[in-house]
Amino acid sequence: TMLRFGHMALPGPLKRFFCSIANATTVLLNPTERVITIKNATNEDKKMHFPLAWLRDNCPCPVCYSASSELRNLKMMDFCPRVNAVSVQMSEQSESMTVSWDDGHSSSYRLEWLRAVAFGADTAGRQRPPLTRNRPVLWCDASKATAPIWQPKKVRFEHIMKSDAELLLTLLELEERGLVLIEDCGVDSEVVKNICKRLSFPRTTHYGETFEMRAEAKPRNLGYTSDRLDFHTDLPYMHEQPGVQALLCQVQASGPGGDSLFADGFSAAEHIRRSRPDLFRLLTTVPVRFRDRGQLADRRFDLVATHATIELDCQPDGEWCYRRVHFSNQQRDLLQAWPLADVQLIYDALKAFNDVIEGRDISSDSSKVQLQVKLRSGEMALFDNSRLLHSRTGFSGERQLAGAYLLWDEVLSRRRTLESQLQIGRQD
Ligand SMILES: [Zn+2]
Structure with a gap:
């Protein structure tokens, strides 16, 4: 089922383009906040947010991303952070989301990957990477009066x-x-x-x-x-x-x-x-x-x-x-x-x-x-x-x-x- 979003005229300052996949997953393109949101009807808390600039920046196609070096190919000089999405299509069969951009490019993202890297609504979202090193375990808990005995x-x-x-x-x-x-x-x-x-x-x-x-x-x-x-x-x-x-x-x-x-x-x-x-x-x-x-x-x-x-x-x-x-x-x-x-x-x-x-x-x-x-x-x-x-x-x-x-x-x-x-x- 291919579903298109880009051509519905919606009133109001916040134009929202949305539709449902299998009656459960809804996709919204919010051009004012410049974010695409995927939400599950059965779980309001599990909204996944994808800023447009971030999605365009992380296009996984071979032109934008080098799989062999695992590095970004898209050059900053060719990247417009204010890029707009012309349309968003979800495909249930291929388990993917395709975005057409106003710079003429088109990007396809696997849903499995989107779920893994999504931004949450707050800072506890999945998008946040771990600190660059594991958290240090302090030798003593400063809030306690006595020290636990620790031996190397x-x-x-x-x-x-x-x-x-x-x-x-x-x-x-x-x-x-x-x-x-x-x-x-x-x-x-x-x-x-x-x-x-x-x-x-x-x-x-x-x-x-x-x-x-x-x-x-x-x-x-x-x-x-x-x-x-x-x-x-x-x-x-x-x-x-x-x-x-x-x-x-x-x-x-x-x-x-x-x-x-x-x-x-x-x-x-x-x-x-x-x-x-x-x-x-x-x-x-x-x-x-x-x-x-x-x-x-x-x-x-x-x-x-x-x-x-x-x-x-x-x-x-x-x-x-x-x-x-x-x-x-x-x-x-x-x-x-x-x-x-x-x-x-x-x-x-x-x-x-x-x-x-x-x-x-x-x-x-x-x-x-x-x-x-x-x-x-x-x-x-x-x-x-x-x-x-x-x-x-x-x-x-x-x-x-x-x-x-x-x-x-x-x-x-x-x-x-x-x-x-x-x-x-x-x-x-
Ligand atoms: Zn690309």
Whole structure:
């Protein structure tokens, strides 16, 4: 049954062209609101909306869309966002909807596809894609007084290297909790590179493809001493900052100390958001400038970047989650573009954030956001450098770590392709 809509003269400013399919599905073209709506008579709530500009933009024909590359062929220079529909035809037999456009083009859409990508009337519609990453699971629920006990997942090196399913579970855990411990890695620094290649690629920085950290007599960086460190994120002085870090313990201090400390920056941010919204606003908006310069091998470097301390991932419809935190007292530049009148409060905000991380905030409890692990030699921490702040306790004697960085984009790409390969999760 082919049904035409374009040629009925309807009165009023809102011309509606409609008809029924099998007495159940109705299609309306609303030229004023520039939207086509499909609704089911038996379920008023399940209206599907398709803006005209969006439909024309997403024409699936071979001229407009390249199926082989899964990319849009329609050029912006040939696309008119004010295009009008001349007619709409529904075909029950072919389960499709055909739109003729006033630019002379005609587009045919499968109903099955339309159902999958429809806009809902509100922001909860199906059209909304997921956030670019899975939602982080906070280490503590800021609304509760006591912290649930959370321990990082431990996986064996060999299992990650051999099993794609184990690798996927590890990446999902890293994405949701920000920390996974990998056991029985051995102490060869090549292991760090191998893990990176299994996950994606090692991200070369001024420290090289991988780096080693040991106590030094004349440290170039505070990481190379044996003192207790401030909690920090690595590489805050980069805009294209690697978000994942692999850190292998090669030699652990035999005496007390040398424990790794991890704190959930998102849980701390959530605590500030609830207890001090005024400071939270500063932490999410005021740019902080970071800088690191020096020389490594025969090459000088001077890296500068600015970030808000807490970055949010916000969608236009209001959905949001935490994206990244940037905090390194050592590498925060002395020069800042802060208005004179705000300087005091900005310092108050930075200190308040650190107090929550360190457990010095009287209204919070450090056990809520902080985790202490003494890595054994051959043990590796794989962690989210864009979320966790890390530190270590002081120690004496020999201690050596090898590390490498990876880009979240590459790691997330790996997670998505594994999901599709193993047919797990959202397929799109
Ligand atoms: Zn087309």
